[in-house]
Amino acid sequence: MSSVEAVASPCPLDAAIGPDDTGGHRIDIDDPAGFSTRRLCPIRHGYHQHPMMQTQRLAELARSLMKTRQCRFILPGTTDASKFDHRSRPQDGRGIDEVFERIEEPGSWLALYNVQTDPRYRALIWDILGSAGAVLRGSERPGEARGFIFISAPPSVTPFHIDRENNFWLQIRGRKTLNVWDHTDRVTVAARDVEDFIVTRSLENVRLTDALRPRAHVLECGPGDGAYFPSTSPHMTRSEPAWVTPGDGVSISFGVVFYTPLTRRHAYAHAANRMLRRVGIEARMPGECDWLDRAKQPLGMIGMATRRLRGLPVPSGF
Template identity: 30%
Template sequence: MTQIFDEDIRAEFSRNYPEIPHRLRHNLRDHPLLTLEALAKLGESLPAASIEYNKGDLPTGVDPNSDIANGLSIGDTIRHVDTCRSWAVLKNIEQVPEYRALLLDLLGELKPFIEAKTGAMLMPQGFIFVSSPEAVTPYHFDPEHNILLQLKGSKTMTQFPAGDPVYAPDETHEGYHTGGHRNLVWRDELAKGATDWSLQPGVAVFVPVMAPHHVKVGPEPSISLSITWRSDWSYAEADARAFNSILRKSGMHPRAPGRYPAQNTAKAYAWRVIRKLKGTG
């Protein structure tokens, strides 16, 4: 496969990873696995737990309990994405051998720079987003290190500082890491802290772990590929958040885990012991 990230882009990634969001150029164009028909067939082949799709004409903030179904099948949603006013994501594409190979090829170009900073590249996963014109992905965060590559159409990712409780309160982090939803509560006053990343085909953006963001698609249908991975650091941060939820329920006011390069070892270990005693880990 043609090299997707040029040498200067890999150097830029190395300078900024893992905490500084930045734009990257990429050379992933017109791949046969990433056409609308190929993606429709992929969506139809994946288990139900690996697909999510709904109306795309949504506000920035959405109640996780609201009904946002679009009334179509995943295949029809993707095939008619230009008119159905919807948003779809195909999760864990690495379940399919051809897509796993594509994902590992892409991450393989960055792996030496990743592992030099955060250790072993763990849990490589891929997510493909297919969106109608003007579709909105509501305000949320994700636990992975993430690069979002724009393939077709355009979108704007509006991103906020990771780890800042103004944009995602500690209690929300703790709830997410103990089984809660990833969607965040939006308030218009948060907009002053935003950085907008404009994405067109051939452009990507790096998203640090748990950096809040929302996305708005441009005037044409959009296809994006998210390549993600975890690290020992990201798992320790997540487990420390979960342990803090126990402390908070006990009436304490725990300090938030440190961002990279803090290791958060003690709280992470304590949570893993509790989980093991409960038989859930």
């Protein structure tokens, strides 16, 4: 998701994260007391019934986002193990209206990136986060949020990758299999590869192999299902045609992603670790020791400031 950068939606000033006005749509967590932003948690939600999540409204949104290159199209022949490569124009030259007219054709795939740039969807994103209630407090309170909507017709995949934000992933329509690996699984994605992604946006060495598949948590999701998973959790999705019936052949999912004070602290710790490794110091991963992450933050801030002075890009999340 994070390969396309845009201004994130800042937390509304003095907004209370709580279920005060959800309009009947909300995130439900079975055990709120046991919820942690540091681990995977299946959820239920009611946003599959929200008017702004219906196909007609999404087509309208896509028309506006095409103008700013926020619609993304996957390359033909992509598998779950492929490099996550997508373009801002369909490879076959179709316009966005034709894309939606033919959206139920097998293998169709369209993503709407950074939908928070539309004020209506920015408000929806904060409604969703607000409905999660008291589980998002203190260092786990969202500071910025973004939204990514994936629309596809099976057989379709979103390849294996990691993101820099925490993610409330909501299945809106159709069915999809979500595979998520623990964000602490260094067999699946090595520490240096996580650092490369956080600091430079590189996914070059983040690759799925058959040996990694059994390590995943597998969630079969239909409308109203979903999951929360932390920043840098490897994940991928697949939708197979077995559930398709005439007039019901599109799968839609919505990733509501956000940064917190904790994700920012960890990002700076990754930047510090990268600097320490260059002088031969093998540093501990962020999240293993809170006081050490805090101590690394000034060094990480110096590292990212140095990147800016050198004219190198600084990704979001810092």
